[in-house]
Each structure stands twice: as structure tokens, then as C-alpha cells.
Amino acid sequence: MxxxxxxxPAQLAAHRTADLMRQVILAATPAALIxxxxxxYGVVLNLLVAICFAYALEASALYxxxxxxxxxxxxxxxxxxxxxxxxxxxxxxPWWMIALGTGFAVLLAKQxxxxxGQNPFNPAMAGxxxxxxxxxxxxxxxxVSETVIxxxxxxxxxxxxxxxxxxxxxxxxxxxxxxxIDGLVMATPLIESKLASQSALMSAxxxxxxxxxxxxxxxxxxxxxxxxxxxxxxxxxxxITWHIPLSILSTVLGWSLFFYSPEQxxxxxxxxxxxxxxxxxxxxxxIATDPVSAPTSNPARVVYGIIIGSCIYGVRVWGSYLDAIxxxxxxxxxxxxxxxxxxxxxxxxxxxxxxxxxxxxxQASIENTVHE
Amino acid sequence: MLSQAVRWxxxxxxxxxxxxxxxxxxxxxxxxxxxxxxxxxxxxFLSLTTYSKQERLTPVVRLGEAVRKYQCLATHLQDSDLIxxxxxxxxxxxxxxxxLEIQSDGLxxxxxxxxxxTEKITQAAILESIGRAGIVGQGGAGYPTxxxxxxxxxxxxxxxxxxxxxxxxxxxxxxxLIREFxxxxxxxxxYLMQASAADAxxxxxxxxxxxxxxxxxxxxxxxxxxxxxxAAKYPAGDExxxxxxxxxxxxxxxxxxxxxxxxxxxxxxxxxxxxxxxxGQPSISRIVTVAGAPLKTPKNFxxxxxxxxxxxxxxxxxxxxxxxxxxxxxxxxxxxxxxIVGGPLTGRRAEMFRxxxxxxxxxxxxxxxxxxxxxxxxxACIRCGFCADACPVGLLPQQLLLYSRNFDEHNLNSxxxxxCIECGACAYVCPSKIPLVQHYRQSKxxxxxxxxxxxxxxxxxxxYRHWQTRQGKAxxxxxxxxxxxxxxxxxxxxxAKSEIAEAVARVKEKKSGNRQ
Numbered sequence: 001m002x003x004x005x006x007x008x009p010a011q012l013a014a015h016r017t018a019d020l021m022r023q024v025i026l027a028a029t030p031a032a033l034i035x036x037x038x039x040x041y042g043v044v045l046n047l048l049v050a051i052c053f054a055y056a057l058e059a060s061a062l063y064x065x066x067x068x069x070x071x072x073x074x075x076x077x078x079x080x081x082x083x084x085x086x087x088x089x090x091x092x093x094p095w096w097m098i099a100l101g102t103g104f105a106v107l108l109a110k111q112x113x114x115x116x117g118q119n120p121f122n123p124a125m126a127g128x129x130x131x132x133x134x135x136x137x138x139x140x141x142x143x144v145s146e147t148v149i150x151x152x153x154x155x156x157x158x159x160x161x162x163x164x165x166x167x168x169x170x171x172x173x174x175x176x177x178x179x180x181i182d183g184l185v186m187a188t189p190l191i192e193s194k195l196a197s198q199s200a201l202m203s204a205x206x207x208x209x210x211x212x213x214x215x216x217x218x219x220x221x222x223x224x225x226x227x228x229x230x231x232x233x234x235x236x237x238x239x240i241t242w243h244i245p246l247s248i249l250s251t252v253l254g255w256s257l258f259f260y261s262p263e264q265x266x267x268x269x270x271x272x273x274x275x276x277x278x279x280x281x282x283x284x285x286x287i288a289t290d291p292v293s294a295p296t297s298n299p300a301r302v303v304y305g306i307i308i309g310s311c312i313y314g315v316r317v318w319g320s321y322l323d324a325i326x327x328x329x330x331x332x333x334x335x336x337x338x339x340x341x342x343x344x345x346x347x348x349x350x351x352x353x354x355x356x357x358x359x360x361x362x363q364a365s366i367e368n369t370v371h372e
Numbered sequence: 373m374l375s376q377a378v379r380w381x382x383x384x385x386x387x388x389x390x391x392x393x394x395x396x397x398x399x400x401x402x403x404x405x406x407x408x409x410x411x412x413x414x415x416x417f418l419s420l421t422t423y424s425k426q427e428r429l430t431p432v433v434r435l436g437e438a439v440r441k442y443q444c445l446a447t448h449l450q451d452s453d454l455i456x457x458x459x460x461x462x463x464x465x466x467x468x469x470x471x472l473e474i475q476s477d478g479l480x481x482x483x484x485x486x487x488x489x490t491e492k493i494t495q496a497a498i499l500e501s502i503g504r505a506g507i508v509g510q511g512g513a514g515y516p517t518x519x520x521x522x523x524x525x526x527x528x529x530x531x532x533x534x535x536x537x538x539x540x541x542x543x544x545x546x547x548x549l550i551r552e553f554x555x556x557x558x559x560x561x562x563y564l565m566q567a568s569a570a571d572a573x574x575x576x577x578x579x580x581x582x583x584x585x586x587x588x589x590x591x592x593x594x595x596x597x598x599x600x601x602x603a604a605k606y607p608a609g610d611e612x613x614x615x616x617x618x619x620x621x622x623x624x625x626x627x628x629x630x631x632x633x634x635x636x637x638x639x640x641x642x643x644x645x646x647x648x649x650x651x652g653q654p655s656i657s658r659i660v661t662v663a664g665a666p667l668k669t670p671k672n673f674x675x676x677x678x679x680x681x682x683x684x685x686x687x688x689x690x691x692x693x694x695x696x697x698x699x700x701x702x703x704x705x706x707x708x709x710x711x712i713v714g715g716p717l718t719g720r721r722a723e724m725f726r727x728x729x730x731x732x733x734x735x736x737x738x739x740x741x742x743x744x745x746x747x748x749x750x751x752a753c754i755r756c757g758f759c760a761d762a763c764p765v766g767l768l769p770q771q772l773l774l775y776s777r778n779f780d781e782h783n784l785n786s787x788x789x790x791x792c793i794e795c796g797a798c799a800y801v802c803p804s805k806i807p808l809v810q811h812y813r814q815s816k817x818x819x820x821x822x823x824x825x826x827x828x829x830x831x832x833x834x835x836y837r838h839w840q841t842r843q844g845k846a847x848x849x850x851x852x853x854x855x856x857x858x859x860x861x862x863x864x865x866x867x868a869k870s871e872i873a874e875a876v877a878r879v880k881e882k883k884s885g886n887r888q
Binding site: 007008009010011012013015016017018019020071072075077115116117118241291292294296297298340344345346347348349350 | 393395541612616622623624625712714716717718719720721737739743744745749751752753754755756757760761764765766767768770771787788791794796799800801802803804805807809810813
């Protein structure tokens with residue numbers, strides 16, 4: 001503000017918003033790598049496409065809004081949005097879908113509301129939800145190359161063939177006009193369990209195959225473990241607090257234990273599947289903790305987590321949609337301002353957060369003097 | 373992680389509060405040297421300002437007059453508690469609205485002091501000594517000590533708290549004071565207890581000041597004061613936060629702690645009280661921390677009031693020349709941002725050549741680029757909530773920022789802006805480098821103004837209503853008189869008598885009615 005008389009404090013902590021965002025990206029990187037390991041180059045390609053579009057769209061929006069472009073791009077927030085969005089969408093969807101989702105996230109969910117800090121909803125999830133509503137089929141199909149499922153074919157998921165395959169999927173008809181795609185579309189284990197078929201994970205488990213091997217057709221649990229570790233890193237680094245993740249995870253665990261019965265596990269899932277079989281960990285540690293759209297006081301954060309956790313379980317088990325995280329988080333975002341308003345911490349020296357304004361004291365004394 | 377766990381476990385036993393921050397302490401280099409008395413500076417600049425912004429001291433000496441050490445220089449015409457003494461002998465060379473300049477003669481000719489020789493000192497004598505010495509609180513606000521004692525004593529003083537919790541980075545004047553003058557601080561605290569007739573006395577030191585804690589053990593054995601250790605975090609030394617940590621009592625911002633019988637005095641004030649009572653010496657010096665990376669030998673000085681800050685810095689090996697060259701080379705006057713008077717979190721950036729030591733000056737810091745980087749452009753608030761976690765009074769700084777920007781008066785009040793102690797913990801942790809304290813100060817000022825305006829306008833409205841009723845009454849009386857024109861009945865004794873009787877009856881009726 002006034003440059004000539006800077007206000008106290010003169011000394012400031014070293015961390016900056018851009019650093020926080022960088023830490024979030026760093027914490028999500030192992031999970032992104034493991035995703036690539038299991039699902040192939042599609043994950044990386046998605047990331048690249050999303051980041052390019054996000055930066056381009058953010059810059060043009062800032063240009064239109066006549067804001068300093070370099071200054072705002074430097075806070076890295078658009079990078080986090082693009083990354084979380086790209087990690088949420090399945091690999092193998094065409095590029096224009098990613099562009100559409102990123103555009104929705106950056107332009108409609110963020111810039112329209114006034115840019116960083118002003119958006120009421122999590123941009124990445126808003127973009128994802130838009131795609132989910134528009135293209136439900138594509139958005140729930142996690143494409144896994146045939147080669148992954150059948151190690152005997154000699155191709156690797158990280159080989160050249162599968163790279164070309166992924167490119168073909170991303171840019172249909174653009175690069176390789178006629179490429180025979182031997183692929184298999186599989187859903188997340190939880191979705192599979194919902195569709196009442198035994199999941200690849202469960203079969204891999206029951207057949208005693210190594211869960212680490214790519215050929216097992218699993219991967220979600222390792223991705224979830226990576227997100228869990230990344231989230232713990234963020235908590236240790238004090239970038240996020242434990243309140244939201246812990247309350248989400250314990251709520252999901254609590255509901256899934258409450259409704260669990262071995263006969264019905266194909267329908268309601270097992271607690272294990274609920275925590276590690278889908279996007280629960282990225283949701284709890286990376287998406288619901290987005291500070292802009294979450295409440296800020298700790299009691300409000302706990303309630304927010306409980307609401308999101310219940311919503312995740314409810315949508316998964318009784319809802320018609322297959323993916324619950326985005327719906328739950330957006331639902332929580334709706335309630336965040338209310339939670340912030342109602343669950344305020346007690347102000348020092350006050351019995352409860354009273355709504356009495358101190359101005360009323362002044363009024364009373366004036367009236368006394370007048371009546372005397 | 374392990375060290376954090378150990379700290380967490382040990383702090384369960386320390387007096388603490390929720391929130392707060394832990395900036396690096398950075399006092400080790402300064403504490404390497406002992407407290408040093410300064411040479412007598414050539415010129416001294418004494419401030420005539422007081423704890424209240426409007427009031428100024430009135431000089432009782434004339435320009436060009438020769439003064440001696442301890443001589444009274446200025447006082448307040450209505451308020452005899454405010455008084456200023458000469459720190460050394462010399463000549464008055466300038467008097468302005470705010471400052472009084474003394475050219476010292478270097479002889480340090482002093483008036484003879486009358487200290488107390490007896491061991492037993494009465495409460496009245498202590499109060500008189502403190503009042504005469506012109507001691508004000510050395511922690512920051514500069515409120516006259518004698519006023520605070522009276523306030524606490526009239527509320528039935530329950531406890532005296534000696535505040536040795538200087539929680540800001542770099543500042544270590546209280547730590548050095550207790551390390552080297554522990555017995556005097558304890559003795560001064562006992563005088564304060566006696567003066568306020570407090571039931572108990574506590575000396576509060578932060579747990580990381582090991583030398584001070586060790587030094588005070590011995591003098592404490594012979595006294596009725598107890599030592600309490602505080603968690604080493606900022607702002608543990610804030611008056612209300614300190615009371616909350618030690619007693620669990622939260623004193624709202626509308627009440628002065630002394631009104632609840634809790635007398636908080638700075639450790640430096642206790643030492644000044646000792647000097648005043650035992651030696652009869654007025655308050656003419658204090659211990660000042662002079663620190664910062666650009667200094668060759670940062671240290672604590674026992675500095676005379678009025679000592680120019682530039683002298684203090686040069687005694688610590690601060691290079692003025694290279695500085696001024698640089699600033700002239702840059703074609704910009706940048707000196708003002710190089711110095712901080714007060715701690716780095718609550719102090720203000722100041723111009724070096726305009727500042728001198730006052731009773732409230734705890735610390736002078738020469739800044740460097742590593743500890744005090746240019747704050748840079750401010751980013752958007754991402755509502756990370758770091759500020760809410762750091763706030764020691766349980767406010768939601770990010771919400772207050774929003775309401776300050778929109779100037780939402782209702783929400784500013786209901787979110788407790790008036791409870792903000794301006795400690796700056798929120799702005800310290802803010803990753804977007806938003807000058808939160810500045811926003812709050814502006815909003816507070818506007819709120820104060822609008823409250824004053826509102827009360828004034830209400831007063832005017834009320835007066836206008838009264839005027840209207842009076843006018844109405846007068847008009848009705850006139851109409852009544854006009855409607856009943858000169859129904860003059862000839863004066864008769866009977867009529868008059870009956871009227872009087874009627875009036876008496878009316879009054880009686882009224883009275884009996886009132887009684888019921």
C-alpha cells in the first residue's frame with residue numbers, strides 16, 4: 001500500500017503463496033508418477049495438455065481483465081488447478097475434453113468470480129464435474145492398455161507402442177490415421193464393485209498376485225497410498241491442517257464400517273475399498289483442503305470434512321453417479337461460507353462470539369446524558 | 373519432528389496461550405556482551421510527547437539555560453505524574469513542540485540525590501518516590517507507572533506480574549537486565565508490590581531465557597515473588613495475553629487489566645522503581661538492545677534518555693558512510709527503511725537521524741536484506757487460515773481483511789476488530805504478504821471516527837427533539853391563551869383562596885400518589 005511508511009511487522013515469515021503451491025505440486029508428484037506407471041503415458045499427456053490450456057486461458061483472462069499477467073501467473077495456483085484436474089480425469093479422453101474442462105475450471109469457476117481467492121468452488125472439481133455431467137461415459141472409463149493386462153504380449157505400458165496409442169486417443173484421427181487400439185476399458189475398483197462385478201483388485205487379491213506388479217490390473221491402492229503420503233507431507237510441512245483430511249477419512253471409514261456386511265460388500269463396498277479403491281485420498285488431502293473454497297476456522301473445517309465424507313459415501317452407495325469426490329466437494333463448498341459464519345472461534349475476553357457491536361455502548365451513554 | 377514432540381510435551385507445563393508464532397529469536401550474538409553504559413552523547417533529544425497522543429509536556433526551562441543532571445526539565449500543567457528530568461548536565465539548545473535538545477557539557481554535574489537510607493520504607497514513601505521519578509512503563513505504551521499502581525490499588529490489587537517476556541526477535545534488553553541486575557529487579561518488584569498492596573507477585577520469563585532464569589533464582593529465594601515460565605512464542609509478552617497465560621483470566625479490550633486488580637509491570641520498570649526508591653534517582657536511562665546483522669558488535673546499552681539512535685548504532689560498529697553513499701548513489705532516500713525502532717514485529721521503520729532513546733524504546737535494529745527482505749508485491753488472499761491459527765485473540769483475520777476492504781461496519785464489529793491487539797502475527801505468517809495490520813488500523817480509525825460522528829449526530833438529534841418539544845409546548849400555550857382571551861375576572865380574595873386550596877390539594881394528591 002503506502003510504500004513510504006510500511007506498516008509493522010517489518011519482519012515476515014519466509015514462505016510465500018507460490019511456495020505453498022509448489023509444495024502441493026511436489027506432494028502430488030509421486031502419485032502422478034505412480035499413475036503413469038499404471039495407466040501409461042496418458043496421464044502425463046493429460047497433465048501437459050491441461051497445464052498448457054490452463055496457463056493460456058488464465059493469461060488471456062487476466063489480459064482481458066487488465067491485470068498484471070506475470071504477477072498473477074507467478075503464484076502457481078493455476079498450475080495446481082491444472083494438475084489436480086488432469087490427475088482426476090481418466091487418461092485416454094480426447095484433448096478437447098481436457099481443454100473444455102480446464103476452460104470451465106479456469107474461466108468460469110475462477111476468473112469469472114475475480115481470480116484467485118474469490119472463487120466459491122474448487123476450480124478443478126468444477127471443471128471435472130462439468131465434464132462428468134456432459135460426458136459421463138468417457139469420464140468413468142479408465143483406459144488401460146491391453147499390454148498392461150497381458151504381460152505376455154511383450155509390450156510395456158511405458159513402451160513406444162503404448163505411447164503412440166495414448167497419443168492417438170488424445171488426438172483422435174490427428175496423428176496416426178489408422179492405428180489399431182487394443183485396449184481395455186476398466187473402471188475404478190470401487191465403481192466395478194458398484195457394478196456388482198468382482199473388481200480386478202479383488203480378483204488380483206484373491207488370486208494371490210502381487211499387487212505391485214502392473215499386470216495385476218490394480219494400481220489404485222498404490223496411487224492412494226502415494227496421495228496419503230503426499231498429504232501427510234503437506235500436514236508435516238504445515239501447508240494444510242489435519243482437520244479436513246482426518247474428518248473426511250474417518251467419516252468415510254465410519255459409514256463404511258457401519259453399513260458393512262460381508263454378504264453385501266459387492267454393493268456397498270468394503271471399508272478398504274472405500275479408502276483405497278478410488279479417489280478418496282486425493283480428495284481428502286488435495287482437493288477438499290483447497291483453502292480458498294474451504295472454511296477457515298478449525299471447528300468449521302471438521303464439520304466440513306464430516307459433510308464431505310458423508311456425501312462421498314452417500315453418493316457412492318446410494319447415488320446414481322459413479323464418482324463422488326467432485327460432487328461431495330462442491331456440495332461442501334456451498335456450505336463453507338455458512339460454516340465459517342456460524343462456527344467462529346471465541347474472541348478473546350468474550351463469553352461467546354456475541355453479536356453486540358461496541359458502538360451500542362456509545363449510544364447508551366449518549367442517551368443517558370440526554371435524559372439527565 | 374522429535375524436537376517438536378519434546379517441545380510439545382514440555383510446554384504442557386509452561387504457561388501458554390493458543391495461537392502465536394515462533395519467529396527465530398536471533399539474540400545470541402547480542403547477548404554475548406554485557407550491558408554497557410554509553411558515553412555521554414554530545415547532544416540529547418528528549419521527547420515531550422506522552423502516552424496520550426494529544427498531551428504534551430510543558431518545558432520549565434528556558435532556551436540557553438544551563439541544566440544539571442536530574443534537574444526537572446518539563447512537566448505537565450494539570451497532571452503532575454508526567455515529568456521529565458535532565459539525563460546529564462549541559463545547555464538547552466532547542467525547544468520545539470515535541471522535543472527538547474540538550475548540548476551536553478560532558479561534566480555530568482548532578483544534583484545530589486536523596487535516597488532512602490532506612491530498610492523499612494512506607495507505602496506512601498514508595499508511591500511518592502515513583503511519582504517524583506517520572507517513571508513510565510518501559511514495555512511499550514509508556515503509561516505512567518504511578519497511575520497504573522493507583523488504578524490497581526483502588527481496584528484491590530490481587531497480583532503483580534513482572535513482565536520479562538520479550539517475545540520479539542532481536543529484542544533482549546529485559547533478558548540482559550535480569551541477567552545482570554536480577555537482585556535490583558526483584559527488589560523493585562517488591563517495592564511495586566508494597567506500593568500497590570498486591571497479594572501476590574509473579575515474575576514471568578520465557579522458558580528459553582536460561583541465563584536470566586538462572587540469575588534470578590538466588591534473589592527470589594529471599595522474596596515473596598514466584599517465578600513462572602512461559603512458552604517461548606510471540607506475543608507472550610502482550611499484557612492481556614500474559615495475564616491469560618498466567619491466570620487463565622481473559623480481560624476484554626474494554627477493561628484495563630489494572631481495573632481488575634492485576635498490575636502488570638515491565639522488568640525494566642521494576643529496575644527503575646528500585647533506582648527511584650532506593651537511590652532517589654529519577655528515570656533518566658534505560659537498557660536498549662541495539663542489534664541487527666550489519667552491526668559488528670550488537671549489544672545492550674544502558675543508554676541515557678535522549679541519546680540519538682545514530683550514536684548507538686555507531687558505537688556498535690555501524691558504517692554510516694557507506695550507507696549514505698549508497699543512498700545518494702541510488703538517488704533515493706532509503707535510509708528510513710534501514711532502521712527499526714522497537715521490535716521487528718511491532719516496531720516502526722524510522723529515519724535514523726530523527727530518532728533518540730525514549731523510556732519506551734526497547735530496541736533499535738539495523739536491518740539487512742536477509743532478515744528484512746522488501747515485502748514485494750502483495751498477492752491475493754487464498755484464505756489459507758494461517759493467520760487465524762496464529763491469532764492469539766481468536767479472530768479470523770482473513771474475514772476481517774475482507775470486511776476491511778469492503779468496509780463492512782457491522783461485520784467488522786461482530787467479528788471483533790476492536791479486540792485486535794495489532795501484534796502482527798497474522799501479517800507475519802501471511803504467505804501472500806498482505807499488510808493486514810495496516811488494513812485493521814485503517815478500519816479501526818474509520819470506525820472510531822464514525823462512532824464519534826454518530827454519537828455527535830445523536831446528541832444533536834436529541835437536542836433538536838427537545839427543542840421541538842419545547843417549541844410545541846410554547847405554541848400550545850400560545851394557542852390556549854389565544855383561545856381564552858382575557859377572561860378577566862375581578863380579583864377577589866375568595867377566588868384566590870379557593871385557587872390556592874385547589875393547588876395544595878393537587879400537590880397533596882400527587883404526593884400521596886407517588887408514595888404508593
